[in-house]
Amino acid sequence: MSRVSLVCDSENWGGAEVYLTHLLRRLPGVGWTPSLVVAEPLAARFAPAECAVVPLARHTAEAPAVRAALAAQHPDVVLVNLVDPGSNAAALAAARSVAPTVGVLHLAGDTGAGARRRSLAALYGGLAAVLTPASGARDQLVADLGLPPGRVHVVPNGVDVPPDPAGPAGRAVPRVGALGRLTAQKGFDVLLAAVGRLTAAGVALEVVVGGEGRDGDRLRTAAAGLPVTFPGFVTDVRGFLAGLDVFCLSSRREALPLVLLEAMAEGLPCVATDVGDVAATVGADAVVVPPEDPAALAGALGVLLADPAGRVRLGDRARRRAVADLDAELMVRRTSDVLRRVCGRSARGTART
Structure with a gap:
Protein backbone atom coordinates (compact mmCIF):
# COMPACT_ATOMS: atom_id res chain seq x y z
CA MET A 1 0.00 0.00 0.00
CA VAL A 159 -20.89 12.57 0.89
CA ASP A 160 -22.06 9.46 2.65
CA VAL A 161 -25.38 8.55 1.02
CA PRO A 162 -27.40 6.81 3.75
CA PRO A 163 -29.60 3.82 2.85
CA ASP A 164 -32.41 5.22 5.01
CA PRO A 165 -32.92 8.92 4.15
CA ALA A 166 -34.86 10.96 6.64
CA GLY A 167 -36.82 13.12 4.19
CA PRO A 168 -38.88 16.11 5.33
CA ALA A 169 -39.82 15.89 9.01
CA GLY A 170 -43.48 16.76 8.42
CA ARG A 171 -43.77 19.18 11.32
CA ALA A 172 -47.02 21.07 11.85
CA VAL A 173 -44.95 24.27 11.84
CA PRO A 174 -42.33 23.62 9.14
CA ARG A 175 -38.71 23.88 10.25
CA VAL A 176 -36.03 25.40 8.02
CA GLY A 177 -32.45 24.50 8.87
CA ALA A 178 -29.02 25.85 7.98
CA LEU A 179 -25.62 24.62 9.07
CA GLY A 180 -22.10 26.04 8.84
CA ARG A 181 -19.54 28.37 10.33
CA LEU A 182 -21.16 31.51 11.74
CA THR A 183 -19.23 33.85 9.45
CA ALA A 184 -20.15 36.38 6.79
CA GLN A 185 -19.26 33.93 4.02
CA LYS A 186 -22.22 31.71 4.93
CA GLY A 187 -24.78 34.51 4.54
CA PHE A 188 -26.81 33.70 7.64
CA ASP A 189 -27.61 37.40 7.95
CA VAL A 190 -29.31 37.14 4.55
CA LEU A 191 -31.31 34.18 5.83
CA LEU A 192 -32.37 36.18 8.88
CA ALA A 193 -33.53 39.02 6.63
CA ALA A 194 -35.55 36.52 4.58
CA VAL A 195 -37.09 35.08 7.75
CA GLY A 196 -38.07 38.60 8.79
CA ARG A 197 -39.92 39.03 5.49
CA LEU A 198 -41.70 35.71 5.90
CA THR A 199 -42.84 36.33 9.46
CA ALA A 200 -43.99 39.83 8.54
CA ALA A 201 -46.15 38.20 5.85
CA GLY A 202 -47.69 35.85 8.42
CA VAL A 203 -45.85 32.68 7.36
CA ALA A 204 -45.53 30.17 10.20
CA LEU A 205 -42.06 28.63 10.42
CA GLU A 206 -39.21 27.70 12.72
CA VAL A 207 -35.57 28.20 11.80
CA VAL A 208 -32.54 26.50 13.33
CA VAL A 209 -29.00 27.59 12.45
CA GLY A 210 -26.35 25.10 13.54
CA GLY A 211 -22.68 25.94 13.89
CA GLU A 212 -20.29 28.21 15.70
CA GLY A 213 -18.02 31.04 14.64
CA ARG A 214 -16.85 34.57 15.17
CA ASP A 215 -20.15 36.17 14.10
CA GLY A 216 -22.30 34.14 16.47
CA ASP A 217 -23.12 36.94 18.92
CA ARG A 218 -23.94 39.38 16.13
CA LEU A 219 -26.26 36.90 14.44
CA ARG A 220 -28.05 36.07 17.68
CA THR A 221 -28.63 39.76 18.26
CA ALA A 222 -29.98 40.19 14.72
CA ALA A 223 -32.35 37.24 15.25
CA ALA A 224 -34.04 38.77 18.31
CA GLY A 225 -37.81 38.52 17.90
CA LEU A 226 -37.58 36.01 15.05
CA PRO A 227 -38.43 32.28 15.32
CA VAL A 228 -34.75 31.38 15.07
CA THR A 229 -32.58 29.27 17.39
CA PHE A 230 -28.82 28.67 17.41
CA PRO A 231 -27.93 25.28 18.95
CA GLY A 232 -24.16 25.72 18.51
CA PHE A 233 -21.77 23.19 17.04
CA VAL A 234 -23.59 20.16 15.65
CA THR A 235 -21.94 16.81 16.31
CA ASP A 236 -24.77 14.70 14.87
CA VAL A 237 -25.37 16.11 11.40
CA ARG A 238 -27.78 13.36 10.39
CA GLY A 239 -29.82 13.94 13.53
CA PHE A 240 -29.88 17.68 12.84
CA LEU A 241 -31.05 17.18 9.26
CA ALA A 242 -33.70 14.64 10.32
CA GLY A 243 -35.51 17.38 12.22
CA LEU A 244 -35.91 19.65 9.18
CA ASP A 245 -38.58 20.17 6.57
CA VAL A 246 -36.42 22.38 4.33
CA PHE A 247 -32.67 22.92 4.16
CA CYS A 248 -31.31 26.34 3.25
CA LEU A 249 -27.85 27.28 1.99
CA SER A 250 -27.59 31.09 2.06
CA SER A 251 -23.85 31.46 1.35
CA ARG A 252 -22.14 34.37 -0.37
CA ARG A 253 -19.22 32.22 -1.54
CA GLU A 254 -18.74 28.47 -1.86
CA ALA A 255 -17.21 25.91 -4.18
CA LEU A 256 -19.48 22.90 -3.72
CA PRO A 257 -20.54 22.74 -0.06
CA LEU A 258 -20.74 19.30 1.51
CA VAL A 259 -23.61 20.22 3.81
CA LEU A 260 -25.89 20.88 0.84
CA LEU A 261 -25.02 17.47 -0.61
CA GLU A 262 -25.64 15.85 2.79
CA ALA A 263 -29.09 17.44 2.94
CA MET A 264 -29.90 16.21 -0.56
CA ALA A 265 -28.72 12.70 0.34
CA GLU A 266 -31.21 12.76 3.23
CA GLY A 267 -34.03 13.52 0.80
CA LEU A 268 -34.57 17.08 2.00
CA PRO A 269 -35.92 19.81 -0.27
CA CYS A 270 -33.19 22.43 -0.55
CA VAL A 271 -33.00 26.13 -1.33
CA ALA A 272 -29.48 27.28 -2.18
CA THR A 273 -27.74 30.36 -3.45
CA ASP A 274 -26.14 30.34 -6.90
CA VAL A 275 -22.51 30.13 -5.77
CA GLY A 276 -19.60 28.04 -7.01
CA ASP A 277 -20.75 24.91 -8.82
CA VAL A 278 -24.03 24.62 -6.90
CA ALA A 279 -26.36 25.29 -9.84
CA ALA A 280 -24.42 23.03 -12.19
CA THR A 281 -24.40 20.20 -9.65
CA VAL A 282 -27.99 20.26 -8.36
CA GLY A 283 -29.71 21.10 -11.64
CA ALA A 284 -33.47 21.21 -11.15
CA ASP A 285 -33.29 19.07 -8.03
CA ALA A 286 -32.97 22.05 -5.67
CA VAL A 287 -34.23 25.62 -5.80
CA VAL A 288 -31.41 28.02 -6.66
CA VAL A 289 -31.62 31.77 -5.97
CA PRO A 290 -29.17 34.67 -6.33
CA PRO A 291 -26.79 35.26 -3.38
CA GLU A 292 -27.33 38.27 -1.10
CA ASP A 293 -31.00 38.58 -2.13
CA PRO A 294 -33.30 38.25 0.92
CA ALA A 295 -36.42 38.78 -1.18
CA ALA A 296 -35.57 35.94 -3.57
CA LEU A 297 -34.62 33.67 -0.68
CA ALA A 298 -37.85 34.45 1.16
CA GLY A 299 -39.87 33.83 -1.99
CA ALA A 300 -38.32 30.43 -2.61
CA LEU A 301 -38.70 29.34 1.01
CA GLY A 302 -42.27 30.62 1.11
CA VAL A 303 -43.31 28.49 -1.85
CA LEU A 304 -41.95 25.32 -0.24
CA LEU A 305 -43.31 26.14 3.20
CA ALA A 306 -46.80 26.42 1.72
CA ASP A 307 -46.61 23.10 -0.16
CA PRO A 308 -45.97 19.96 1.93
CA ALA A 309 -46.45 17.66 -1.08
CA GLY A 310 -44.06 19.79 -3.12
CA ARG A 311 -41.46 19.46 -0.37
CA VAL A 312 -41.68 15.68 -0.58
CA ARG A 313 -41.40 15.67 -4.37
CA LEU A 314 -38.36 17.96 -4.39
CA GLY A 315 -36.75 15.94 -1.60
CA ASP A 316 -37.22 12.75 -3.59
CA ARG A 317 -35.52 14.32 -6.61
CA ALA A 318 -32.66 15.57 -4.44
CA ARG A 319 -32.15 12.09 -3.04
CA ARG A 320 -32.03 10.51 -6.50
CA ARG A 321 -29.45 13.09 -7.62
CA ALA A 322 -27.29 12.31 -4.57
CA VAL A 323 -27.43 8.55 -5.17
CA ALA A 324 -26.48 8.97 -8.84
CA ASP A 325 -23.77 11.63 -8.65
CA LEU A 326 -22.75 12.67 -5.15
CA ASP A 327 -21.50 9.60 -3.30
Whole structure:
Protein backbone atom coordinates (compact mmCIF):
# COMPACT_ATOMS: atom_id res chain seq x y z
CA MET A 1 0.00 0.00 0.00
CA SER A 2 1.21 3.52 -0.79
CA ARG A 3 1.42 6.07 2.01
CA VAL A 4 -0.37 9.44 1.90
CA SER A 5 -0.19 12.09 4.60
CA LEU A 6 -3.12 14.50 4.90
CA VAL A 7 -2.52 17.97 6.35
CA CYS A 8 -5.26 19.91 8.16
CA ASP A 9 -3.99 23.42 8.95
CA SER A 10 -7.16 25.10 10.19
CA GLU A 11 -8.67 26.28 13.45
CA ASN A 12 -12.34 25.92 12.43
CA TRP A 13 -14.38 22.84 11.58
CA GLY A 14 -16.39 22.84 8.38
CA GLY A 15 -16.92 21.08 5.09
CA ALA A 16 -13.22 21.11 4.20
CA GLU A 17 -12.46 19.16 7.36
CA VAL A 18 -15.36 16.74 6.81
CA TYR A 19 -13.81 16.10 3.39
CA LEU A 20 -10.66 14.85 5.14
CA THR A 21 -12.69 12.45 7.28
CA HIS A 22 -14.08 10.89 4.10
CA LEU A 23 -10.55 10.39 2.79
CA LEU A 24 -9.26 8.95 6.06
CA ARG A 25 -12.05 6.37 6.16
CA ARG A 26 -12.15 5.42 2.49
CA LEU A 27 -8.60 5.66 1.11
CA PRO A 28 -7.56 2.31 2.66
CA GLY A 29 -10.22 0.68 0.50
CA VAL A 30 -8.48 1.90 -2.67
CA GLY A 31 -4.94 0.94 -1.71
CA TRP A 32 -3.64 3.76 0.51
CA THR A 33 -2.37 3.98 4.07
CA PRO A 34 -3.42 7.46 5.22
CA SER A 35 -1.96 9.47 8.08
CA LEU A 36 -2.92 12.89 9.38
CA VAL A 37 -1.00 15.97 10.46
CA VAL A 38 -3.52 18.24 12.17
CA ALA A 39 -3.32 21.65 13.80
CA GLU A 40 -3.92 21.55 17.52
CA PRO A 41 -7.28 23.44 17.52
CA LEU A 42 -8.98 20.60 15.63
CA ALA A 43 -7.05 17.57 16.86
CA ALA A 44 -9.87 16.33 19.10
CA ARG A 45 -12.30 16.24 16.16
CA PHE A 46 -10.30 13.55 14.35
CA ALA A 47 -9.65 9.96 15.41
CA PRO A 48 -7.40 8.34 12.78
CA ALA A 49 -5.05 5.46 13.48
CA GLU A 50 -2.00 7.67 13.07
CA CYS A 51 -2.27 11.36 13.90
CA ALA A 52 0.40 13.99 14.54
CA VAL A 53 -0.71 17.18 16.29
CA VAL A 54 1.16 20.38 15.43
CA PRO A 55 0.77 24.12 16.08
CA LEU A 56 -1.48 26.03 13.72
CA ALA A 57 0.66 27.31 10.84
CA ARG A 58 -2.04 29.21 8.96
CA HIS A 59 -0.86 32.72 8.04
CA THR A 60 2.63 32.07 9.44
CA ALA A 61 5.87 32.38 7.49
CA GLU A 62 7.18 28.88 8.21
CA ALA A 63 5.85 25.56 9.50
CA PRO A 64 8.79 23.54 10.91
CA ALA A 65 6.52 21.37 13.06
CA VAL A 66 4.45 20.39 10.02
CA ARG A 67 7.62 19.48 8.13
CA ALA A 68 8.98 17.36 11.00
CA ALA A 69 5.68 15.54 11.49
CA LEU A 70 5.40 14.76 7.78
CA ALA A 71 9.00 13.56 7.56
CA ALA A 72 8.33 11.14 10.43
CA GLN A 73 5.41 9.62 8.51
CA HIS A 74 7.52 8.89 5.39
CA PRO A 75 4.72 9.55 2.89
CA ASP A 76 4.86 8.78 -0.81
CA VAL A 77 2.66 11.83 -1.39
CA VAL A 78 1.21 14.61 0.78
CA LEU A 79 -2.24 16.14 0.42
CA VAL A 80 -2.69 19.58 2.00
CA ASN A 81 -6.15 20.96 2.73
CA LEU A 82 -6.26 24.65 1.71
CA VAL A 83 -8.64 27.12 3.30
CA ASP A 84 -8.10 29.62 0.48
CA PRO A 85 -5.25 30.27 -1.99
CA GLY A 86 -2.80 31.97 0.37
CA SER A 87 -3.60 31.17 3.97
CA ASN A 88 -1.82 27.79 4.20
CA ALA A 89 1.33 28.74 2.29
CA ALA A 90 3.67 27.70 5.13
CA ALA A 91 2.13 24.23 5.36
CA LEU A 92 2.35 23.84 1.58
CA ALA A 93 6.03 24.78 1.57
CA ALA A 94 6.72 22.36 4.41
CA ALA A 95 4.95 19.54 2.59
CA ARG A 96 6.82 20.20 -0.66
CA SER A 97 10.13 19.77 1.17
CA VAL A 98 9.14 16.24 2.22
CA ALA A 99 7.33 14.57 -0.70
CA PRO A 100 5.37 15.31 -3.87
CA THR A 101 2.48 17.48 -2.74
CA VAL A 102 -1.12 17.85 -3.87
CA GLY A 103 -3.10 20.87 -2.69
CA VAL A 104 -6.87 20.77 -2.27
CA LEU A 105 -8.31 24.26 -2.76
CA HIS A 106 -11.83 24.24 -1.36
CA LEU A 107 -12.62 27.89 -2.00
CA ALA A 108 -11.42 30.52 -4.44
CA GLY A 109 -10.12 33.69 -2.81
CA ASP A 110 -7.75 36.61 -2.94
CA THR A 111 -4.47 35.79 -4.67
CA GLY A 112 -3.12 39.29 -4.11
CA ALA A 113 -1.02 41.22 -6.60
CA GLY A 114 2.60 42.00 -7.34
CA ALA A 115 5.16 40.21 -5.20
CA ARG A 116 2.53 38.32 -3.20
CA ARG A 117 0.96 36.86 -6.31
CA ARG A 118 4.34 35.95 -7.76
CA SER A 119 5.23 34.18 -4.52
CA LEU A 120 1.98 32.21 -4.58
CA ALA A 121 2.49 31.36 -8.25
CA ALA A 122 5.94 29.95 -7.47
CA LEU A 123 4.59 27.97 -4.51
CA TYR A 124 1.67 26.48 -6.42
CA GLY A 125 3.85 25.94 -9.48
CA GLY A 126 5.91 23.50 -7.44
CA LEU A 127 2.92 21.34 -6.55
CA ALA A 128 2.49 18.00 -8.25
CA ALA A 129 -1.23 18.68 -8.67
CA VAL A 130 -4.08 20.75 -7.30
CA LEU A 131 -7.59 19.45 -6.65
CA THR A 132 -10.68 21.62 -6.29
CA PRO A 133 -14.38 20.76 -6.07
CA ALA A 134 -15.47 23.63 -8.32
CA SER A 135 -14.58 25.02 -11.72
CA GLY A 136 -14.32 28.62 -10.44
CA ALA A 137 -11.34 27.83 -8.24
CA ARG A 138 -9.71 25.94 -11.11
CA ASP A 139 -10.15 28.92 -13.42
CA GLN A 140 -8.62 31.24 -10.82
CA LEU A 141 -5.54 29.05 -10.37
CA VAL A 142 -4.97 28.94 -14.12
CA ALA A 143 -5.66 32.65 -14.74
CA ASP A 144 -4.13 34.26 -11.64
CA LEU A 145 -1.28 31.90 -10.79
CA GLY A 146 -0.48 30.55 -14.23
CA LEU A 147 -0.84 26.87 -13.39
CA PRO A 148 -0.96 24.52 -16.39
CA PRO A 149 -4.61 23.47 -16.88
CA GLY A 150 -3.61 19.81 -16.92
CA ARG A 151 -2.26 20.06 -13.37
CA VAL A 152 -5.53 21.36 -11.85
CA HIS A 153 -8.25 18.74 -11.45
CA VAL A 154 -11.91 19.36 -10.61
CA VAL A 155 -13.09 16.54 -8.32
CA PRO A 156 -16.65 17.26 -7.16
CA ASN A 157 -17.35 16.76 -3.49
CA GLY A 158 -19.14 13.66 -2.28
CA VAL A 159 -20.89 12.57 0.89
CA ASP A 160 -22.06 9.46 2.65
CA VAL A 161 -25.38 8.55 1.02
CA PRO A 162 -27.40 6.81 3.75
CA PRO A 163 -29.60 3.82 2.85
CA ASP A 164 -32.41 5.22 5.01
CA PRO A 165 -32.92 8.92 4.15
CA ALA A 166 -34.86 10.96 6.64
CA GLY A 167 -36.82 13.12 4.19
CA PRO A 168 -38.88 16.11 5.33
CA ALA A 169 -39.82 15.89 9.01
CA GLY A 170 -43.48 16.76 8.42
CA ARG A 171 -43.77 19.18 11.32
CA ALA A 172 -47.02 21.07 11.85
CA VAL A 173 -44.95 24.27 11.84
CA PRO A 174 -42.33 23.62 9.14
CA ARG A 175 -38.71 23.88 10.25
CA VAL A 176 -36.03 25.40 8.02
CA GLY A 177 -32.45 24.50 8.87
CA ALA A 178 -29.02 25.85 7.98
CA LEU A 179 -25.62 24.62 9.07
CA GLY A 180 -22.10 26.04 8.84
CA ARG A 181 -19.54 28.37 10.33
CA LEU A 182 -21.16 31.51 11.74
CA THR A 183 -19.23 33.85 9.45
CA ALA A 184 -20.15 36.38 6.79
CA GLN A 185 -19.26 33.93 4.02
CA LYS A 186 -22.22 31.71 4.93
CA GLY A 187 -24.78 34.51 4.54
CA PHE A 188 -26.81 33.70 7.64
CA ASP A 189 -27.61 37.40 7.95
CA VAL A 190 -29.31 37.14 4.55
CA LEU A 191 -31.31 34.18 5.83
CA LEU A 192 -32.37 36.18 8.88
CA ALA A 193 -33.53 39.02 6.63
CA ALA A 194 -35.55 36.52 4.58
CA VAL A 195 -37.09 35.08 7.75
CA GLY A 196 -38.07 38.60 8.79
CA ARG A 197 -39.92 39.03 5.49
CA LEU A 198 -41.70 35.71 5.90
CA THR A 199 -42.84 36.33 9.46
CA ALA A 200 -43.99 39.83 8.54
CA ALA A 201 -46.15 38.20 5.85
CA GLY A 202 -47.69 35.85 8.42
CA VAL A 203 -45.85 32.68 7.36
CA ALA A 204 -45.53 30.17 10.20
CA LEU A 205 -42.06 28.63 10.42
CA GLU A 206 -39.21 27.70 12.72
CA VAL A 207 -35.57 28.20 11.80
CA VAL A 208 -32.54 26.50 13.33
CA VAL A 209 -29.00 27.59 12.45
CA GLY A 210 -26.35 25.10 13.54
CA GLY A 211 -22.68 25.94 13.89
CA GLU A 212 -20.29 28.21 15.70
CA GLY A 213 -18.02 31.04 14.64
CA ARG A 214 -16.85 34.57 15.17
CA ASP A 215 -20.15 36.17 14.10
CA GLY A 216 -22.30 34.14 16.47
CA ASP A 217 -23.12 36.94 18.92
CA ARG A 218 -23.94 39.38 16.13
CA LEU A 219 -26.26 36.90 14.44
CA ARG A 220 -28.05 36.07 17.68
CA THR A 221 -28.63 39.76 18.26
CA ALA A 222 -29.98 40.19 14.72
CA ALA A 223 -32.35 37.24 15.25
CA ALA A 224 -34.04 38.77 18.31
CA GLY A 225 -37.81 38.52 17.90
CA LEU A 226 -37.58 36.01 15.05
CA PRO A 227 -38.43 32.28 15.32
CA VAL A 228 -34.75 31.38 15.07
CA THR A 229 -32.58 29.27 17.39
CA PHE A 230 -28.82 28.67 17.41
CA PRO A 231 -27.93 25.28 18.95
CA GLY A 232 -24.16 25.72 18.51
CA PHE A 233 -21.77 23.19 17.04
CA VAL A 234 -23.59 20.16 15.65
CA THR A 235 -21.94 16.81 16.31
CA ASP A 236 -24.77 14.70 14.87
CA VAL A 237 -25.37 16.11 11.40
CA ARG A 238 -27.78 13.36 10.39
CA GLY A 239 -29.82 13.94 13.53
CA PHE A 240 -29.88 17.68 12.84
CA LEU A 241 -31.05 17.18 9.26
CA ALA A 242 -33.70 14.64 10.32
CA GLY A 243 -35.51 17.38 12.22
CA LEU A 244 -35.91 19.65 9.18
CA ASP A 245 -38.58 20.17 6.57
CA VAL A 246 -36.42 22.38 4.33
CA PHE A 247 -32.67 22.92 4.16
CA CYS A 248 -31.31 26.34 3.25
CA LEU A 249 -27.85 27.28 1.99
CA SER A 250 -27.59 31.09 2.06
CA SER A 251 -23.85 31.46 1.35
CA ARG A 252 -22.14 34.37 -0.37
CA ARG A 253 -19.22 32.22 -1.54
CA GLU A 254 -18.74 28.47 -1.86
CA ALA A 255 -17.21 25.91 -4.18
CA LEU A 256 -19.48 22.90 -3.72
CA PRO A 257 -20.54 22.74 -0.06
CA LEU A 258 -20.74 19.30 1.51
CA VAL A 259 -23.61 20.22 3.81
CA LEU A 260 -25.89 20.88 0.84
CA LEU A 261 -25.02 17.47 -0.61
CA GLU A 262 -25.64 15.85 2.79
CA ALA A 263 -29.09 17.44 2.94
CA MET A 264 -29.90 16.21 -0.56
CA ALA A 265 -28.72 12.70 0.34
CA GLU A 266 -31.21 12.76 3.23
CA GLY A 267 -34.03 13.52 0.80
CA LEU A 268 -34.57 17.08 2.00
CA PRO A 269 -35.92 19.81 -0.27
CA CYS A 270 -33.19 22.43 -0.55
CA VAL A 271 -33.00 26.13 -1.33
CA ALA A 272 -29.48 27.28 -2.18
CA THR A 273 -27.74 30.36 -3.45
CA ASP A 274 -26.14 30.34 -6.90
CA VAL A 275 -22.51 30.13 -5.77
CA GLY A 276 -19.60 28.04 -7.01
CA ASP A 277 -20.75 24.91 -8.82
CA VAL A 278 -24.03 24.62 -6.90
CA ALA A 279 -26.36 25.29 -9.84
CA ALA A 280 -24.42 23.03 -12.19
CA THR A 281 -24.40 20.20 -9.65
CA VAL A 282 -27.99 20.26 -8.36
CA GLY A 283 -29.71 21.10 -11.64
CA ALA A 284 -33.47 21.21 -11.15
CA ASP A 285 -33.29 19.07 -8.03
CA ALA A 286 -32.97 22.05 -5.67
CA VAL A 287 -34.23 25.62 -5.80
CA VAL A 288 -31.41 28.02 -6.66
CA VAL A 289 -31.62 31.77 -5.97
CA PRO A 290 -29.17 34.67 -6.33
CA PRO A 291 -26.79 35.26 -3.38
CA GLU A 292 -27.33 38.27 -1.10
CA ASP A 293 -31.00 38.58 -2.13
CA PRO A 294 -33.30 38.25 0.92
CA ALA A 295 -36.42 38.78 -1.18
CA ALA A 296 -35.57 35.94 -3.57
CA LEU A 297 -34.62 33.67 -0.68
CA ALA A 298 -37.85 34.45 1.16
CA GLY A 299 -39.87 33.83 -1.99
CA ALA A 300 -38.32 30.43 -2.61
CA LEU A 301 -38.70 29.34 1.01
CA GLY A 302 -42.27 30.62 1.11
CA VAL A 303 -43.31 28.49 -1.85
CA LEU A 304 -41.95 25.32 -0.24
CA LEU A 305 -43.31 26.14 3.20
CA ALA A 306 -46.80 26.42 1.72
CA ASP A 307 -46.61 23.10 -0.16
CA PRO A 308 -45.97 19.96 1.93
CA ALA A 309 -46.45 17.66 -1.08
CA GLY A 310 -44.06 19.79 -3.12
CA ARG A 311 -41.46 19.46 -0.37
CA VAL A 312 -41.68 15.68 -0.58
CA ARG A 313 -41.40 15.67 -4.37
CA LEU A 314 -38.36 17.96 -4.39
CA GLY A 315 -36.75 15.94 -1.60
CA ASP A 316 -37.22 12.75 -3.59
CA ARG A 317 -35.52 14.32 -6.61
CA ALA A 318 -32.66 15.57 -4.44
CA ARG A 319 -32.15 12.09 -3.04
CA ARG A 320 -32.03 10.51 -6.50
CA ARG A 321 -29.45 13.09 -7.62
CA ALA A 322 -27.29 12.31 -4.57
CA VAL A 323 -27.43 8.55 -5.17
CA ALA A 324 -26.48 8.97 -8.84
CA ASP A 325 -23.77 11.63 -8.65
CA LEU A 326 -22.75 12.67 -5.15
CA ASP A 327 -21.50 9.60 -3.30
CA ALA A 328 -18.17 9.98 -1.46
CA GLU A 329 -16.95 6.69 -2.95
CA LEU A 330 -16.76 8.34 -6.37
CA MET A 331 -14.97 11.39 -4.94
CA VAL A 332 -12.37 9.22 -3.19
CA ARG A 333 -11.73 7.09 -6.28
CA ARG A 334 -11.18 10.20 -8.38
CA THR A 335 -8.86 11.64 -5.74
CA SER A 336 -6.95 8.36 -5.56
CA ASP A 337 -6.46 8.41 -9.33
CA VAL A 338 -4.72 11.80 -9.10
CA LEU A 339 -2.56 10.66 -6.17
CA ARG A 340 -1.54 7.54 -8.11
CA ARG A 341 -0.42 9.62 -11.08
CA VAL A 342 1.65 11.82 -8.76
CA CYS A 343 3.31 8.76 -7.22
CA GLY A 344 3.97 7.39 -10.67
CA ARG A 345 5.79 10.53 -11.73
CA SER A 346 7.75 10.51 -8.46
CA ALA A 347 8.89 6.95 -9.09
CA ARG A 348 10.37 8.17 -12.38
CA GLY A 349 12.15 11.02 -10.60
CA THR A 350 10.07 13.89 -11.97
CA ALA A 351 7.84 14.93 -9.11
CA ARG A 352 9.88 15.01 -5.89
CA THR A 353 11.11 18.38 -4.67
